[in-house]
Amino acid sequence: MAKKAKQPKKSPKPQPKGKGGESVRILISGARLQRRIKEMAREIRKDFPGEPLHLVGVLKGAVFFLTDLGKQMPGEVSFDFIAVASYGQGTHSSGQVRLTRDLDSSIEGKTVIVVEDILDTGMTLQYLLRVFEQRKPKRIRVAVLLDKPERRIAAVHADYVGFTIPNEFVVGFGLDYAERYRNMPDVGVLSLGTKDEGRKS
Ligand code: IMP
Numbered sequence: 001m002a003k004k005a006k007q008p009k010k011s012p013k014p015q016p017k018g019k020g021g022e023s024v025r026i027l028i029s030g031a032r033l034q035r036r037i038k039e040m041a042r043e044i045r046k047d048f049p050g051e052p053l054h055l056v057g058v059l060k061g062a063v064f065f066l067t068d069l070g071k072q073m074p075g076e077v078s079f080d081f082i083a084v085a086s087y088g089q090g091t092h093s094s095g096q097v098r099l100t101r102d103l104d105s106s107i108e109g110k111t112v113i114v115v116e117d118i119l120d121t122g123m124t125l126q127y128l129l130r131v132f133e134q135r136k137p138k139r140i141r142v143a144v145l146l147d148k149p150e151r152r153i154a155a156v157h158a159d160y161v162g163f164t165i166p167n168e169f170v171v172g173f174g175l176d177y178a179e180r181y182r183n184m185p186d187v188g189v190l191s192l193g194t195k196d197e198g199r200k201s
Protein backbone atom coordinates (compact mmCIF):
# COMPACT_ATOMS: atom_id res chain seq x y z
CA MET A 1 0.00 0.00 0.00
CA ALA A 2 1.29 3.42 -0.88
CA LYS A 3 2.33 5.51 2.08
CA LYS A 4 0.43 8.67 2.72
CA ALA A 5 2.47 11.72 1.84
CA LYS A 6 3.63 13.61 4.90
CA GLN A 7 1.65 16.71 5.59
CA PRO A 8 3.32 19.75 7.09
CA LYS A 9 2.31 20.01 10.73
CA LYS A 10 -0.24 22.69 11.36
CA SER A 11 0.49 24.63 14.47
CA PRO A 12 -2.38 26.32 16.25
CA LYS A 13 0.13 28.57 17.98
CA PRO A 14 1.59 31.65 16.29
CA GLN A 15 5.07 31.07 14.83
CA PRO A 16 8.03 32.50 16.75
CA LYS A 17 8.65 36.07 15.75
CA GLY A 18 10.38 36.39 12.39
CA LYS A 19 10.36 32.72 11.51
CA GLY A 20 7.15 32.54 9.48
CA GLY A 21 7.72 34.82 6.51
CA GLU A 22 11.53 34.66 6.39
CA SER A 23 13.26 34.34 3.07
CA VAL A 24 16.85 34.52 1.86
CA ARG A 25 18.09 36.00 -1.42
CA ILE A 26 21.52 34.78 -2.46
CA LEU A 27 24.05 37.62 -2.54
CA ILE A 28 27.38 35.77 -2.89
CA SER A 29 27.47 32.18 -4.09
CA GLY A 30 29.57 29.54 -2.38
CA ALA A 31 31.78 29.29 -5.47
CA ARG A 32 32.51 33.03 -5.42
CA LEU A 33 33.26 32.88 -1.71
CA GLN A 34 35.75 30.07 -2.28
CA ARG A 35 37.51 31.89 -5.12
CA ARG A 36 37.88 35.04 -3.07
CA ILE A 37 39.03 33.20 0.06
CA LYS A 38 41.75 31.52 -1.98
CA GLU A 39 42.94 34.92 -3.23
CA MET A 40 42.88 36.32 0.31
CA ALA A 41 44.94 33.42 1.65
CA ARG A 42 47.59 34.04 -1.02
CA GLU A 43 47.54 37.78 -0.38
CA ILE A 44 48.09 37.30 3.35
CA ARG A 45 50.86 34.76 2.82
CA LYS A 46 52.55 37.07 0.30
CA ASP A 47 52.67 39.82 2.94
CA PHE A 48 54.39 37.51 5.46
CA PRO A 49 56.46 35.03 3.49
CA GLY A 50 58.10 32.32 5.56
CA GLU A 51 56.51 33.50 8.79
CA PRO A 52 54.37 31.38 11.10
CA LEU A 53 50.87 32.86 11.06
CA HIS A 54 48.49 32.51 13.97
CA LEU A 55 44.86 32.69 12.85
CA VAL A 56 42.45 33.75 15.57
CA GLY A 57 38.85 33.10 14.62
CA VAL A 58 35.93 34.84 16.24
CA LEU A 59 33.32 32.23 17.11
CA LYS A 60 31.00 31.23 15.78
CA GLY A 61 30.51 33.25 12.62
CA ALA A 62 34.09 32.99 11.37
CA VAL A 63 34.40 29.22 11.57
CA PHE A 64 33.85 28.38 7.90
CA PHE A 65 35.86 31.38 6.73
CA LEU A 66 38.79 30.46 8.97
CA THR A 67 38.84 26.79 7.97
CA ASP A 68 38.72 27.59 4.26
CA LEU A 69 41.27 30.38 4.59
CA GLY A 70 43.59 28.13 6.57
CA LYS A 71 43.37 25.34 4.01
CA GLN A 72 44.37 27.70 1.21
CA MET A 73 47.31 29.18 3.08
CA PRO A 74 50.70 27.60 2.48
CA GLY A 75 53.39 27.50 5.16
CA GLU A 76 53.18 27.33 8.91
CA VAL A 77 49.75 28.20 10.25
CA SER A 78 48.21 27.72 13.69
CA PHE A 79 44.66 28.38 14.88
CA ASP A 80 42.94 29.58 17.98
CA PHE A 81 39.43 30.79 18.71
CA ILE A 82 37.80 33.43 20.84
CA ALA A 83 34.11 34.06 21.41
CA VAL A 84 32.29 37.27 22.07
CA ALA A 85 28.66 38.13 22.44
CA SER A 86 27.35 41.30 20.88
CA TYR A 87 24.14 40.35 19.13
CA GLY A 88 21.05 38.96 20.79
CA GLN A 89 18.35 37.25 18.80
CA GLY A 90 17.70 40.15 16.47
CA THR A 91 19.43 41.92 13.63
CA HIS A 92 20.64 44.92 15.59
CA SER A 93 23.67 45.05 17.80
CA SER A 94 23.32 46.14 21.38
CA GLY A 95 26.69 47.85 20.94
CA GLN A 96 27.97 45.97 23.96
CA VAL A 97 30.63 43.35 23.55
CA ARG A 98 31.64 40.78 26.11
CA LEU A 99 34.17 37.98 26.03
CA THR A 100 32.51 34.59 26.43
CA ARG A 101 35.45 32.32 25.59
CA ASP A 102 39.12 33.28 25.70
CA LEU A 103 42.01 31.98 23.61
CA ASP A 104 43.70 28.72 24.53
CA SER A 105 47.24 30.01 24.11
CA SER A 106 49.31 33.16 24.43
CA ILE A 107 49.70 35.41 21.39
CA GLU A 108 52.84 37.10 22.69
CA GLY A 109 55.41 37.53 19.93
CA LYS A 110 53.14 36.00 17.29
CA THR A 111 51.94 37.35 13.97
CA VAL A 112 48.21 37.25 14.59
CA ILE A 113 45.57 37.37 11.90
CA VAL A 114 42.18 38.08 13.44
CA VAL A 115 39.62 36.29 11.29
CA GLU A 116 36.09 37.67 11.49
CA ASP A 117 32.96 36.98 9.50
CA ILE A 118 31.73 40.55 9.08
CA LEU A 119 32.74 44.05 10.00
CA ASP A 120 29.59 45.99 10.76
CA THR A 121 29.60 48.75 13.39
CA GLY A 122 33.16 47.76 14.25
CA MET A 123 32.43 47.50 17.99
CA THR A 124 33.41 43.84 18.20
CA LEU A 125 36.74 44.28 16.46
CA GLN A 126 37.56 47.44 18.36
CA TYR A 127 37.04 45.55 21.60
CA LEU A 128 39.04 42.51 20.46
CA LEU A 129 41.93 44.55 19.12
CA ARG A 130 42.22 46.33 22.47
CA VAL A 131 42.31 42.99 24.27
CA PHE A 132 44.87 41.51 21.87
CA GLU A 133 47.16 44.53 21.80
CA GLN A 134 47.65 44.27 25.57
CA ARG A 135 48.99 40.76 25.07
CA LYS A 136 52.04 41.91 23.09
CA PRO A 137 51.76 40.10 19.78
CA LYS A 138 54.50 40.73 17.22
CA ARG A 139 51.84 42.26 15.00
CA ILE A 140 48.11 42.04 14.36
CA ARG A 141 46.28 42.06 11.07
CA VAL A 142 42.54 41.75 10.47
CA ALA A 143 40.87 39.63 7.81
CA VAL A 144 37.11 39.88 7.34
CA LEU A 145 35.02 38.04 4.83
CA LEU A 146 32.41 40.80 4.58
CA ASP A 147 32.50 44.52 5.21
CA LYS A 148 29.42 46.73 5.70
CA PRO A 149 31.13 50.15 5.81
CA GLU A 150 27.86 52.12 5.92
CA ARG A 151 27.18 51.04 9.50
CA ARG A 152 30.60 51.76 10.95
CA ILE A 153 30.68 53.46 14.34
CA ALA A 154 34.11 52.48 15.67
CA ALA A 155 37.23 53.57 13.82
CA VAL A 156 38.56 50.15 12.94
CA HIS A 157 39.81 48.94 9.63
CA ALA A 158 40.35 45.53 8.13
CA ASP A 159 43.61 44.77 6.31
CA TYR A 160 42.00 42.09 4.16
CA VAL A 161 38.38 42.28 3.01
CA GLY A 162 36.62 39.57 1.03
CA PHE A 163 33.57 41.50 -0.15
CA THR A 164 32.17 44.95 0.58
CA ILE A 165 28.41 44.64 0.88
CA PRO A 166 25.47 47.04 1.20
CA ASN A 167 23.73 47.73 4.48
CA GLU A 168 21.57 44.62 4.63
CA PHE A 169 21.34 41.82 7.13
CA VAL A 170 23.07 38.76 5.71
CA VAL A 171 23.14 35.12 6.72
CA GLY A 172 24.94 31.97 5.64
CA PHE A 173 28.53 30.75 5.51
CA GLY A 174 28.75 31.04 9.29
CA LEU A 175 26.54 34.08 9.73
CA ASP A 176 23.32 33.54 11.63
CA TYR A 177 19.98 34.95 12.47
CA ALA A 178 19.03 33.66 15.94
CA GLU A 179 21.55 30.79 15.44
CA ARG A 180 19.95 29.66 12.19
CA TYR A 181 21.27 29.76 8.59
CA ARG A 182 24.93 29.37 9.58
CA ASN A 183 25.18 26.17 7.53
CA MET A 184 24.16 27.76 4.21
CA PRO A 185 27.07 27.47 1.71
CA ASP A 186 26.26 30.91 0.22
CA VAL A 187 25.80 34.34 1.75
CA GLY A 188 22.29 35.72 1.35
CA VAL A 189 20.20 38.70 2.37
CA LEU A 190 17.58 37.81 4.94
CA SER A 191 14.15 39.35 4.81
CA LEU A 192 11.91 38.76 7.72
CA GLY A 193 8.65 38.85 5.75
CA THR A 194 5.66 41.14 5.96
CA LYS A 195 4.71 40.62 9.60
CA ASP A 196 8.15 41.22 11.03
CA GLU A 197 9.63 43.51 8.42
CA GLY A 198 11.96 46.02 9.98
CA ARG A 199 14.77 45.64 12.41
CA LYS A 200 14.48 44.74 16.02
CA SER A 201 16.25 46.88 18.50
P1 IMP B 1 29.95 44.76 14.81
O1 IMP B 1 30.45 44.66 16.21
O2 IMP B 1 28.74 45.62 14.69
O3 IMP B 1 31.00 45.10 13.79
O4 IMP B 1 29.36 43.36 14.46
C1 IMP B 1 30.13 42.28 14.31
C2 IMP B 1 29.33 41.02 14.58
O5 IMP B 1 27.93 41.20 14.47
C3 IMP B 1 29.70 40.03 13.52
O6 IMP B 1 30.78 39.26 13.95
C4 IMP B 1 28.44 39.21 13.39
O7 IMP B 1 28.46 38.18 14.33
C5 IMP B 1 27.33 40.18 13.73
N1 IMP B 1 26.73 40.75 12.50
C6 IMP B 1 26.90 41.98 11.99
N2 IMP B 1 26.22 42.15 10.85
C7 IMP B 1 25.62 40.96 10.63
C8 IMP B 1 24.78 40.49 9.56
O8 IMP B 1 24.45 41.16 8.59
N3 IMP B 1 24.36 39.20 9.69
C9 IMP B 1 24.70 38.39 10.73
N4 IMP B 1 25.49 38.80 11.72
C10 IMP B 1 25.94 40.07 11.67
Ligand code: MG
Nearest residue numbers: 058059061117
Ligand atom coordinates in the same frame (compact mmCIF):
# COMPACT_ATOMS: atom_id res chain seq x y z
MG1 MG C 1 30.86 37.37 14.55
